[in-house]
Amino acid sequence: MQPFAGEALDPPPIWLMRQAGRYLPEYRETRAKAGGFLDLCYSPALAAEVTLQPIRRYGFDAAILFADILLVPDALGQSVRFAEGEGPLLDPLRTAADLTRLSPTATRPKFERVFETVQRLRQDLPDETALIGFCGAPWTVATYMIEGRGSKDQAAARLFAYRDPDGFQKLMDVLVEASIEYLSGQVQAGADALQIFDTWAGSLPDDQFEKWVIHPTQRIVEAMHKQHPDVPVIGFPRGAQGSALWYVAETKVDGIGCDTAMPPYMMAEAFDGENVVVQGNLDPLLLVAGGEALKTRVGEILELMEGRPFIFNLGHGIVPETPPEHVADLVRWVRGGAQ
Ligand code: CP3
Numbered sequence: 297m298q299p300f301a302g303e304a305l306d307p308p309p310i311w312l313m314r315q316a317g318r319y320l321p322e323y324r325e326t327r328a329k330a331g332g333f334l335d336l337c338y339s340p341a342l343a344a345e346v347t348l349q350p351i352r353r354y355g356f357d358a359a360i361l362f363a364d365i366l367l368v369p370d371a372l373g374q375s376v377r378f379a380e381g382e383g384p385l386l387d388p389l390r391t392a393a394d395l396t397r398l399s400p401t402a403t404r405p406k407f408e409r410v411f412e413t414v415q416r417l418r419q420d421l422p423d424e425t426a427l428i429g430f431c432g433a434p435w436t437v438a439t440y441m442i443e444g445r446g447s448k449d450q451a452a453a454r455l456f457a458y459r460d461p462d463g464f465q466k467l468m469d470v471l472v473e474a475s476i477e478y479l480s481g482q483v484q485a486g487a488d489a490l491q492i493f494d495t496w497a498g499s500l501p502d503d504q505f506e507k508w509v510i511h512p513t514q515r516i517v518e519a520m521h522k523q524h525p526d527v528p529v530i531g532f533p534r535g536a537q538g539s540a541l542w543y544v545a546e547t548k549v550d551g552i553g554c555d556t557a558m559p560p561y562m563m564a565e566a567f568d569g570e571n572v573v574v575q576g577n578l579d580p581l582l583l584v585a586g587g588e589a590l591k592t593r594v595g596e597i598l599e600l601m602e603g604r605p606f607i608f609n610l611g612h613g614i615v616p617e618t619p620p621e622h623v624a625d626l627v628r629w630v631r632g633g634a635q
Contacts, residue, residue, distance in 0.1 A: 299573050299607050300489070300528040300550055308598070308606045309357035310630050311428070312623070313532075313553075314613030315350040316362050320620060322349045333378040334370065337363050340412040347417055351425055353620070354627045358426040358489070359417060361482065363410050365432025365493055368474050369441050371406035372398040388444030388452070392463025400470050407478055411485040418486030429487030431478050433494035433533075434471035434512040441467070450499045457508060468512050476519045483524045490520060491530040491553065497543075498535015498555075505539055506546075513547045521548070530575060534612065544570050551575050556611030560600040574604065577611035578626075584615060586622035594629045 299309050317323055326346050330336035337343055347362040366384050370376040374397060377385045389395065417427055431437075439453040440446065457464040479490050497509045517529050532553030533543045544552050544567060554563050554576030563574045578597065582590050597608070608630050614623070 299605055302571070302605060304603050304605055306602070307631050308601065308608045309426075310608040310627060311356045311358040311360065312350075312610050312614055313360075315354075315356060315360060315623075316346045317614060318616035319614055319618040319623075320349055320353070322346075322353075333364075334367075334376065337367060338406065338409045340409060340416055343410075343413040344416040344420060347413070348420060350623075351421065354623060356425070356627070358428050359421055360428045360491070361410070361414055361417065361430060361487065363413070363430070365430070365437055365495075366440060367406065367410065368403075368431060368437055368471065368478060369398075371403040371478075372400060372470065372474060373402055374398060374441055383446045384440060386441060386444050389441050389456075389467070391456075392460055392466060395463070395466055395470070398470055400474060403474055403477060407481055410478075411481045414482050414485035414487055426488045427486060428489045428491055428530075429479060429482030430491040430493060431475045431516075433492050433497070433509065433531075434468045434475065434516075435500070435508040436494050436496045437471055438464075438467055438508075439496050439499075450496050454499065454504070457504060461507075464508070468508065472512050472515050475516050479516065479520060480523055483520075483527050487527070489528045489530065489551075491532060491551075492516060492549075494531065494533045494536075496535070497533035497539075498537065502539065505536070509533060509536070510543060510546045513543070513549070517547050517549055528573070530573075541566055541570070544572050551607065553577075553609065554611065556580075558611070560597050564600045564604060568604075573607060574601065575607040575609045577609070580610045580612050580615050580618070583610065583622050583626060584618050586619060586625060590622065590626065591629055594626065598630065 323346050330342050343362045347359050351359050366376045374386050379385055439450040442453040442456050520529050528550035530551030530553055531549035534555045536543055551573040556579045558577055
């Protein structure tokens with residue numbers, strides 16, 4: 297994939313986390329047709345359609361497979377529901393004994409639906425548009441499995457890991473294996489690059505970060521590099537701050553997704569010599585605000601990252617309130633310079 301060849305591209309490639317989603321009227325229409333959110337994820341025709349919508353509208357350089365990080369626990373048998381206005385709901389895993397509810401050998405039929413979406417996409421996408429597959433990092437996925445829903449501080453998972461590190465390790469092992477199977481299947485079906493979303497990496501102190509963020513990610517990246525040496529893997533350890541450099545050095549990711557808190561001067565300098573492509577990190581709320589403030593910041597990021605291997609992205613996902621025309625402005629400014 298071109299941006300990973302070690303050269304700076306001018307203009308840099310651009311895609312956005314959550315580029316398919318509720319801010320687009322065509323997404324809302326397809327979503328209504330599908331019924332539930334999971335029905336949409338497991339319908340190859342509809343999931344491919346919503347993946348393509350932002351590509352048609354904006355001509356992004358990459359499409360990201362439409363799916364969700366919680367399909368992995370769902371496929372493992374911890375059924376996931378999405379209640380309107382509540383986000384995801386799962387029957388929480390309280391102790392290691394609850395791990396017997398997971399069936400690591402039963403994932404295939406649900407994963408196959410996603411692989412079929414990837415196959416369709418590879419056929420329907422223009423050759424020059426990269427297709428990014430993804431999974432959630434084991435730590436972040438575990439926070440939802442243990443808490444049973446999204447949470448502010450991931451307290452249930454952090455306490456589980458402190459009280460029963462061996463039991464927590466068993467859960468990590470199940471998730472590492474399932475993630476490898478899931479990502480590998482996406483590559484075989486046609487994904488050109490992969491991203492590992494660790495949305496809650498920032499909630500752990502360094503010793504726990506090493507055990508539950510770095511080690512499991514390292515195992516997944518190593519397996520991908522062995523099985524698919526030409527497929528770059530981007531890590532997104534949201535909130536890792538100063539530990540992002542450590543994460544890059546240890547996990548050997550090919551790309552580092554930077555969140556909004558990472559100062560662009562650090563994005564420009566901290567990873568020099570690490571042989572890693574930097575991706576990020578515009579504030580999604582600036583994309584809601586739009587106008588001059590957006591244009592100015594885009595100009596600053598582009599200027600700081602000039603001459604370095606860089607992928608323009610947000611520091612987190614697009615929010616539903618984003619006016620679609622602001623995304624068009626952003627793409628135009630990134631491609632034409634922000635002067
Ligand atoms: O366009 C894309 O980026 C691809 C699709 C994608 C979705 N979720 C679709 C989605 C991706 C890459 C994800 C990743 C994901 N899912 C993460 C990691 C990235 C992040 O945002 O931090 C997490 C933590 C999840 C779990 C999840 N899925 C939550 C907490 C929610 C509810 C919050 C919300 O926005 O409603 C979801 C639902 C979800 N996943 C939606 C979309 C488009 C909205 C569902 C809807 O249409 O009602």
